[in-house]
Amino acid sequence: MSDHRDQTRADLLIGDLHPALTDPTLEAMNFLNEVAGRFPDAVSFAAGRPCEEFFELDALPRYLLTFQEYLESEKGADADQVRRMFFQYGRTKGIIHELVAEHLAVDEGIAVDPESIVVTVGCQEAMFLTLRALCADAHDVVLAVSPSYIGLTGAARLLDREVWPVRETTRGVDLAHLVEQIEAARAVGKRPRAFYLVPDFANPSGLSMDLDSRKALLSLAAEYDLLLLEDNPYGLFQAEDGTRLPTLKALDTDRRVVYLGSLAKTCFPGARIGFVVADQRVDVHGTAPVLLADQMSKIKSMLTVNTPSVAQAMAGGKLLEHGCSLVKANSGEMEVYRRNLRLLLHGLEQRFPAKGPLQVTWNRPTGGFFVVVTVPFAADEEALEYSAQYHGVLWTPMRHFYDGSGGDNQLRLSLSAVSPQQIDIGLDRLLSLVADLDTKENETR
Ligand SMILES: Cc1ncc(COP(=O)(O)O)c(C=O)c1O
Structure with missing residues (x-):
């Protein structure tokens, strides 16, 4: 026995x-x-965790209430709808997408249709959905700045995708090496699908790209038909006063950039809220193009079903209390x-x-x-x-x-x-x- x-x-x-x-x-x-x-x-x-001195227990029920009031007054929800929104399964792409879009407009000068946003369980899920959606098969490889955030490499491992490193310089990415890697990948029959980077105060290097390099990277992405995966959890935390550099997404006129967002450092990590802006249009067998966000939503429906509504409501309440500005918050x-x-x-x-x-x-x-x-x-x-x-x-x-x-x-x-x-x-x-x-x-x- x-x-x-x-x-x-x-x-x-x-x-x-x-x-x-x-x-x-x-x-x-x-x-x-x-x-x-x-x-x-x-x-x-x-630990790369945010400071704890502003964590305030009383804020949590207040955020919920603020979000509830928003649903009632701005969205015209009645009591039943609000209860359902908090307690039930929810919309796969999330319920705070409009507030996230407003934050992007207010803080980053990024104008996006809220429908192109998927609210995720942390940025980690956003990375996973993005890699899963974009890589068709083993020929598709991901390029990533090296040294790179470990969550991206880990997600690629779980998806059996190769990550090709691209060197960093003190100005951010070594663009010449990026071209070398694209060409090397193609030479062995691979398709470099996307390039992952953190242009602002990167994890782990702390480095940022200057404006000229950002523009050069976008032109290069167009020339080589490459998508850019811009991850931006630290962009708000500039040490000196003054204008921040525009994100790649703010400079993107060609829908080259898939923008990965995390509210872990700017809201609080306990809520586990992240998001992805995927406004690329997908041709589905010649019918009218659909949003990449909607394709990712299908994957999400089989991964986490939806991002917890209560967590979204708390993050939403915090956003609302600061006019959707995480800079102010x-x-x-x-x-x-x-x-x-x-x-x-x-x-x-x-x-x-x-x-x-x-x-x-x-x-x-x-x-x-x-x-x-x-x-x-x-x-x-x-x-x-x-x-x-x-x-x-x-x-x-x-x-x-x-x-x-x-x-x-x-x-x-x-x-x-x-x-x-x-x-x-x-x-x-x-x-x-x-x-x-x-x-x-x-x-x-
Ligand atoms: C560059 C980078 N991207 C993403 C994340 C993770 O974000 P989340 O906690 O929202 O999954 C981190 C967290 O440390 C990070 O440094």
Whole structure:
């Protein structure tokens, strides 16, 4: 008789499961969480989560009420319809699409038909729907800026799609390398379907594209008949006052850009609200073209059915309270991130002077959540574990964001969820780690 309580006996072989399950991309997140869990007293520059000081429990019921009032007064819904809207299954493409469209108009100067928006369970689902819809078969490959956000690579893995890396420069994307990769893919019979990038304060590099590069990228996309997947979770968080650069979608006159949005950093991640703007027209066997968003909606209906209405209502309430401007909604958060970026960059300068004994350099993003530091040791999992255990500081190895090789001596510091005091203590600890590992490296030379 088999013993169901025997926990040591394996029932399945990992080799029989989906290959993504043994892919380092999918292991990376678990590893970071696991290390963070084991060293709760370590200062964490690892998590890219938003700051928590503006989370307010009382706001949640208020947001619901605000959204309810909007449905009644603006949409003419009666009590039954409102109840149904909150409690029932809902519209596959979402119920806050008009508010999201208004946000895009107000904050980004992007004019889109609300019907071209699919409200998703986080941007993660938007990426999945986009890749699923766009890639017809194994000939279709995705190009992605490298280093790249791990969620995109992970989604491609789950869909068995190849991701071809495109190098980054200090101005954003290396356009010459993009062309090289498009041509190389075509030369081996592949179809480069879309190019994924984060033009504003990228995760993980913190870098942004300048205006000329944005325009050049759009022309190039037209020339090579390529779609651009623009992911923009951090665009609002510019460190200096002044006008922000236009998004690719705002510059897009040719429906080249599929815009991926996340309200995780600008609303709150607990709601898990994201969206995709897919205004491309699809020819379905010669009939009148239909929106790509409607094709994605079919996929969504088999994935998450609809994005939870209650979560949408809360995000919707927050949008309504600020005239649909997430810039206005985030005035406090923006100050925190600005201050933290300033403190982090200043703290690095103080601890690692240019002519000092330790070879440490870093980039200087003009906004966003991340700074990349180059260190004189292999910034790998082992070093992170050592850092957590003996020096009490956590960071993210940059190699996690390179699909293959790269970033070996680099780490990402996230500034969004730390206090000024933690920045100070964390950087002191980073200094002691670098000094410690630098000595060890010298001893072995
Ligand atoms: C570049 C980028 N895209 C997307 C996301 C994920 O968004 P969501 O939490 O809405 O799934 C993140 C989150 O860290 C990110 O950094």
